[in-house]
Amino acid sequence: xxxxxxxxxxxxxxxxxxxxxxxxxxxxxxxxxxxxxxxxxxxxxxxxxxxxxxxxxxxxxxxxxxxxxxxxxxxxxxxxxxxxxxxxxxxxxxxxxxxxxxxxxxxxxxxxxxxxxxxxxxxxxxxxxxxxxxxxxxxxxxxxxxxxxxxxxxxxxxxxxxx
Numbered sequence: 001x002x003x004x005x006x007x008x009x010x011x012x013x014x015x016x017x018x019x020x021x022x023x024x025x026x027x028x029x030x031x032x033x034x035x036x037x038x039x040x041x042x043x044x045x046x047x048x049x050x051x052x053x054x055x056x057x058x059x060x061x062x063x064x065x066x067x068x069x070x071x072x073x074x075x076x077x078x079x080x081x082x083x084x085x086x087x088x089x090x091x092x093x094x095x096x097x098x099x100x101x102x103x104x105x106x107x108x109x110x111x112x113x114x115x116x117x118x119x120x121x122x123x124x125x126x127x128x129x130x131x132x133x134x135x136x137x138x139x140x141x142x143x144x145x146x147x148x149x150x151x152x153x154x155x156x157x158x159x160x161x162x163x
Contacts, residue, residue, distance in 0.1 A: 003043055006052045007036065014056055021064045031067075035060040110159040114152055121145050122152035 014035060018028035038059050039046075046055055111119060124134045131149075135142045 002048075003046065003052070007039060007056070010053050010056055011036070013053070014060060017057060018060060018064075021061070031060060031064060034063050038063065106160070107156075110156055113159065114155050118148040118152040118155065121148045125149050 011032065015028060015032050018031040018035070019025065022028045022031060035056060039056055046052065111123070114122070121134050121138065124137070125131070125145075129137070131142055131145050135145045138145070
């Protein structure tokens with residue numbers, strides 16, 4: 001009986017916490033209801049003479065996090081189009097690779113202008129070598145490989161922004 005009374009007294013502050021998490025009145029009410037349900041379902045796991053409010057806040061926070069993760073994984077896109085026949089048609093497209101060739105030439109020019117000491121590890125990494133493999137091949141420490149690749153990226157970003 002005492003558990004139910006304390007649960008009822010905590011509902012107002014729990015609702016405020018739920019609203020701060022969800023920023024939506026209906027979602028906050030749902031979260032509060034789910035928290036209350038789980039607290040009643042697992043009341044045997046609560047130890048009397050401990051902080052009930054903290055226990056409820058933890059339950060609520062965990063429910064919110066689980067729901068958030070579930071929703072972020074779901075992220076389905078629904079199409080509201082009435083006529084889906086256009087999805088069955090095969091559209092003919094022409095590939096114009098001129099822009100990509102131009103961008104690739106600019107990238108190659110920027111890479112060739114970078115100092116050889118940072119260009120070599122960067123190109124090896126770009127080709128798929130692991131940091132450790134690059135370090136062994138070049139005979140330099142692993143940290144040096146990582147920093148040279150970092151500096152090569154920064155240098156490329158700087159050169160591309162300038163052009």
